Amino acid sequence: MNPLLILGAGPAASLLAIALARHDMPVLLIGRPRTAPAVEGLSQRVVEALKQLGCHEALALLGPRWHRVSSWNAQEVEMNGEFVVDRVAFDAALLRDVKAAGVELHDGLVRELERGEDGGWCVRWEDGEGRLQRTEAALLAECRGHTAPKMAPDRCAGPTLVSLGRTFDGARPQPRTTFIESFPSGWAWGGVDPQGRAHIQVVVQPASVAAVGGDLDLAHAAALAQLTRLPRRFGMQLKPAGTTRARGIQAALRGGVVGDGYLRVGDAAYTCDPLSGHGMFEAASGAIAAVPVINTLLRRPAQTAVAQRYLRERIETVFASRVEAARQHYAAETHWSDEPFWRQVTQPPVASSLARASVAAATFATRPVVEDGFIVERRVVVSAEHPRGVRFIDGIDLGRLDELLQAGAPAGPSDIGHHLHAPADAVARALRWLQAQSLTTRVGH
Ligand SMILES: Cc1cc2nc3c(=O)[nH]c(=O)nc-3n(C[C@H](O)[C@H](O)[C@H](O)COP(=O)(O)OP(=O)(O)OC[C@H]3O[C@@H](n4cnc5c(N)ncnc54)[C@H](O)[C@@H]3O)c2cc1C
Structure with a gap:
């Protein structure tokens, strides 16, 4: 076997x-x-x-990173680029x-x-x-x-949305760029290359497709008609190169x-x-x-x-x-918060399904962690911000540090550092972090 x-x-x-x-x-x-x-x-x-x-094979396929422009809440922002595959x-x-x-x-x-x-x-x-x-x-x-x-x-399952993707020729040739743009009934992601080939995906509610009798090309065109910035970037001479493809999203x-x-x-x-x-x-x-x-x-x-x-x-x-x-x-x-798409996607998820035991204050607890390629249980600090726990600050094992403090042995960061074979300034930073979590009264300096 x-x-x-x-x-x-x-x-x-x-x-x-x-x-x-x-x-x-x-x-x-x-x-x-x-x-x-x-x-x-x-x-x-x-x-x-x-x-x-x-x-190496996957990396060789990537080519240069594409420029990325996002138009969201009427603000156009140039962001970290992405690779398009x-x-x-x-x-x-x-x-x-x-x-x-x-x-x-x-x-x-x-x-x-x-x-x-x-x-x-x-x-x-x-x-x-x-x-x-x-x-x-x-x-x-x-x-x-x-x-x-x-x-x-x-x-837990969020709302079902649909992505409609279509490729076009005849876009304004330009350096490889991807664009994101929101519009009243959804949002769009498009990419255009120096040969003028463009791919545009729009994400909408299934009702937008049903509204045009399930015709994907019509639904895609109806969404494109709501875009303002992306068509300006891509030019108005887009010629479809194939039909629209739908993918479900949830x-x-x-x-x-x-x-x-x-x-x-x-x-x-x-x-x-x-x-x-x-x-x-x-x-x-x-x-x-x-x-x-x-x-x-x-x-x-x-x-x-x-x-x-x-x-x-x-x-x-x-x-x-x-x-x-x-x-x-x-x-x-x-801008479109009253539209059905935006009302739906801004709803919080069904609370019960994601309910977690909330951690009121930071505390030490035993949690599974990765150590030397295996999963083992160790003492870590869990908090609302870090529900799975923090084990190290500046390389200092907080569980071990706490054990030393509980045992009341060493006095200051340099003595503790001597015990832990760690630099005193790292110990000091770990102590200050524990102090900020109200987990020690020792002063970390
Ligand atoms: C519309 C849309 C747009 C997205 N855009 C992006 C994006 O821009 N960037 C991004 O990072 N992610 C994007 N994603 C998400 C991304 O596609 C997935 O998260 C990613 O592909 C997950 O990888 P996976 O290997 O888990 O699953 P998959 O990529 O789905 O791989 C599953 C594999 O299992 C195979 N398989 C299925 N059934 C069987 C079977 N019975 N026997 C044998 N093999 C089987 C399939 O053929 C496939 O090879 C997008 C998703 C959607 C729906």
Whole structure:
């Protein structure tokens, strides 16, 4: 039986496979590569993750960074640029990186998962020639994106929106630039290149599509007609190069993101509003965060509950912060706040589903943390601002520092530093931080 099987062939699956291979963990990947075209932007942070994991094929595909202009709340702001990729080509390049990392990889469409009597999994899948295959594994990493079968009901699901994307020729040739613009019934993201090829996605409520009888081209044109700045930038001579494509959007946190013999990574765990443009970053950072979890599940099975807790809490915290960031970004657009789209996207999420035990004041608590490639429990400082805890300030382990203070041993920062083999000024800063949290009365200077 294989120790670990990754299902999927998108960024989450590929980056998880590569990250595990870099840590000498045996991996098998089965996935059917994406065929549906999509143009997406990725940030410098994704590029850093690709570099960290040595994804040379994916990096070679990126080309120069595109200039980025945002027109939001009637203010035009030039922002950090982004890289624009054709997702079919990008995912294919990542799969070549997976191969180069020495991972065993099968092009396969997963049909069925079954639980064996020994607690392992039996996965039935169709290979490239349509033959049915069977693979057994002890642990599954579910990375089949937002369509991955659910293990439990969603914990939280935002409104359903629709993205309509269409490519055009004949735009005003200009340096590679992406634009964001809000309008009464939604917002738009567009990119234009020096050849005058433009891609424009509009995000609207499904009702906007229904209003034109479900005709996607008409719905796209109706949204474009509401834009003012973007057409000025792109010019008025846009000629459609193909029809409009629709993609559903819903920020959602899946139930059962980790459980007995499985974990979910990327969109299979939670999806974000693409307003943030963070989906691929979430997939990349989620894959990197899953490595010590998987290492613990496979090599220290006695710590399974701790590893699962770490992953579950990470996913819940990150999801909650992304939902709130998107809501605040939408709320910053005040010109159309009475329009149905803007009223809907500025609603807070259903509170009960994201309810967390609120931390009244900062306190020391035992939490799962990453240490030497494994998940272990350590004392950290938890607070409303840091629900998953802060362990180090300036390299000083706060739990150890607190133990020393409780024991009443050393006097000032330099004595404590001597004890901890750490510089006195770092100890002083950690003491001042604890003081600010009302967790010590010792003076940090
Ligand atoms: C309209 C829209 C615009 C977006 N724009 C951006 C953007 O600009 N920037 C950004 O970073 N993110 C963007 N996102 C989000 C981004 O697309 C996702 O967050 C990202 O693709 C998640 O990666 P993933 O690997 O988890 O899932 P996916 O990319 O969905 O990968 C899932 C993989 O599993 C495979 N698969 C599915 N079912 C099976 C099966 N049964 N058997 C085998 N394989 C299977 C699929 O073919 C695919 O290869 C956007 C999303 C939407 C909807």
